[in-house]
Amino acid sequence: MTETQIIDELKKGNENYLKYLYSFLPDVRRFTRQNNGDEEDAKDLLQDAIISFYENLQAGKYLQNNLKGYLLTICRNKWFDKLDKLKRQANKIKDIISINEEAEEDRQFEFRVQQRSLSDYLQDALNKLGEPCKTLIEATVYLKIRMEQVAQDYGYADAHSARQQKLRCLKRLKGFTSYEHIINLI
Numbered sequence: 102m103t104e105t106q107i108i109d110e111l112k113k114g115n116e117n118y119l120k121y122l123y124s125f126l127p128d129v130r131r132f133t134r135q136n137n138g139d140e141e142d143a144k145d146l147l148q149d150a151i152i153s154f155y156e157n158l159q160a161g162k163y164l165q166n167n168l169k170g171y172l173l174t175i176c177r178n179k180w181f182d183k184l185d186k187l188k189r190q191a192n193k194i195k196d197i198i199s200i201n202e203e204a205e206e207d208r209q210f211e212f213r214v215q216q217r218s219l220s221d222y223l224q225d226a227l228n229k230l231g232e233p234c235k236t237l238i239e240a241t242v243y244l245k246i247r248m249e250q251v252a253q254d255y256g257y258a259d260a261h262s263a264r265q266q267k268l269r270c271l272k273r274l275k276g277f278t279s280y281e282h283i284i285n286l287i
Contacts, residue, residue, distance in 0.1 A: 104168045111158055122151050125169055129176050136180060150175040183256075190254050194236045197244065226277040234270035241267055 102121075110118045129150075130143040138146070150172050157163045165171050205220065227235045237255065240246045248260035248267075257263040 105166070108158065108163070108168065111155065114159075116155075119151060119155065122154070122168075122172060123147065125172055128169070128173060132173070132176060133180060136184070138180065142180075146176050146180055147172075149179055153179075187256060190256070193254070194240075197239065198236070201239065201243065223278070226274055229277045230270060230274055233266075234273060237263070237267055237270055238274065 107118045107121050126143060126147055129147045130140065133139065133143040133146060153175050154163065154172055163171065205224065227238060230238070233255065237251065240251055240255070241248070246254075248263050251257065251267075252260045252263040255263065257266065
């Protein structure tokens with residue numbers, strides 16, 4: 102069956118022909134891997150592109166003859182939009198961290214103590230966690246950002262996924278801390 106026949110069937114609303122569009126997954130997979138993505142990213146990207154394509158087709162906005170090129174262009178644009186969004190989020194995180202670091206420096210200056218403070222101890226434990234756990238815990242615990250917003254800002258599928266990641270991170274954080282040491286610092 103030709104692309105023209107497939108497009109005609111899709112225009113008629115015959116969604117069974119959408120399966121053909123999944124044959125472009127290897128091309129999308131190759132593109133995402135070359136641009137810091139993985140298998141799941143490729144699948145999600147193709148799914149989103151198929152939905153966009155189908156909506157454009159039904160709205161009469163698809164005017165090309167190259168279905169594969171059109172889908173891959175949608176994928177490329179969506180992927181670069183996602184990378185731009187992640188870059189903006191990373192910059193926001195850096196700003197938040199910078200603000201937190203400045204505030205922490207001010208607090209340390211005002212409350213110099215011979216012994217390490219509790220906040221230093223916890224900050225060291227957070228630093229040992231690494232990314233993305235550190236920023237996730239800072240966002241949810243220190244900044245009290247709601248899970249729905251965290252999911253949207255940091256690229257999680259939904260609030261439940263973000264919450265599960267937070268729990269995994271807190272469990273790891275627990276391994277870097279000692280209850281007795283915290284009591285001694287208070």
